[in-house]
Amino acid sequence: MHFEAFSSSELAAYLRGIPAVHARLGDDSELQVVEVGDGNLNYVYFVSSARDPQRSVVVKQAPPFLRLVGESWPLPRERMEREVAALRRFGALCPQHVPRVYHADSERFLIVMQRLASHRVLRQGLIDGIVYPHLADHVSTFLARTLFHGSDLYLAPDAKKAAVGGDINTELCRITEDLVFTFPFEDDPSNVYSPALPAAALERLRTHEPLRRAAGEMKWAFMNHAETLVHGDLHTGSIMANERETYVIDPEFAFYGPMGFDTGAFIANLLLACYAREWHDRVAGRDPVVYQRWLLEQVVRVWNGFAQKFAGLWRVHERETGRAYIGGPADTHAAEAFREDFMRRLLADTLGFAGCKMIRRIVGMAKVAEITGIKDEAVRARVEVRCLRLAEALLVQRRELASIEAVTALAAQLLAQPVDA
Ligand code: SR1
Ligand code: MG
Secondary structure (H helix, E strand, O other): OOOOOOOHHHHHHHHHOOHHHHHHHOOOOOEEEEEOOOOOOOEEEEEEEOOOOOOEEEEEEOOOEEOOOEEEEEOOOOHHHHHHHHHHHHHHHOHHHOOOEEEEEOOOOEEEEEOOOOOEEHHHHHHOOOOOOOHHHHHHHHHHHHHHHOOOOOOOHHHHHHHHHHOOOHHHHHHHHHHOOOHHHOOOOOOOOOOOOOHHHHHHHHHOHHHHHHHHHHHHHHHHOOOEEEOOOOOHHHEEEOOOOEEEOOHHHOEEEOHHHHHHHHHHHHHHHHHOHHHHHHHHOOOHHHHHHHHHHHHHHHHHHHHHHHHHHHHHHHHHHOEOOOOOEOOOHHHHHHHHHHHHHHHHHHHHHHHHHHHHHHHOOOOOHHHHOOOOHHHHHHHHHHHHHHHHHHHHOOOOOOOHHHHHHHHHHHHHOOOOO
8 A cells, every 4th residue: 555656856757758748748857846636536746847837737646545534545546547538538528628638557547638727626716706608508518418428328238338337436436425425414423514513404414304315315326327427526626617618627436327416516516606605705895696696597507508418419319310219210209208308307316416415515524615615603504504405405306396497596595594593
């Protein structure tokens, strides 16, 4: 298990030995290396030419443990291979939204890829209240293209089954099974609660039967519904964006799972960002309502954009092959009705997963900066209680919420509800 992270000079020497990377960085004698990993799992470096900083790459290396916890939580380094495979697969489907892979090393478990120098981690941009005009369009395109093309709606049955077998990601799925679907609903020692979070809110996660049954159904779906190659961790920290471009990064949790896990993760994180505005806008001296509205609008636009693009890809594919997934010719009323039912179920899954993802960020070990950045304990607890209420409603009512507009109306309504101290 002994692992030593690269020193700057070791990494520079290593990169110099890779022709494709060497060419990209130029033959400048000096390389600047900065370790920037702020994620939970890996080491991440920005490497650039000292003479021409435009020439730069990102290096990501998997240590044999979970970085957030340390050596006491071992993790196989082969997880990097899952990430490389997913980056290549998603990159082929959506090159405009996935960083390019320049080099992958399956002995050192590292990857060298495109540096997104003029982009920021979306979570941070949202905390700062930045408006991204193309975000929903770009993310919905990424979701539609990746989720559709990995599924039985597009792939031949044998190709799909081979893909399911090739993309097993046991250890990282286990992290999600524990941290998203199990530990938040029991008194696990890894859980972290903010000091002022009322005991009743926690108690409800452990005792409220409708919520627990719904969360159990989502856990089952996560573990058993091998629908497509999902990113597996599509929160706003896995996206880098500027006003023109959007990139999806970090697919190390990729596996064959339910489509709604990715759509749900993204929507959950927009909702967390929305509910945390009360603090961030107060600190910035702004009225939270404006950006909250923008965030809820993005929830609507990303879902509706996704649903329209996904169904469009499906229709075109059936027309081109002349056959419907349900058998028989394309373009029949039954084929369209099946599609509508499919999208309705996918919305329900999305909401259920979104609920679980919100809950884990409030009571689980891995938090999100828009919540932990709330310095006033009482405000943080109020925001957290509201997030838990919305998460519960999404889980329990997921099949009754018939449109995404109904979801954002509910989110706005619960946001306005008072929380007892
Ligand atoms: C213990 S790893 C915690 C979390 O970091 C990743 O981003 C995933 O969300 C994982 O659950
Ligand atoms: Mg990550």
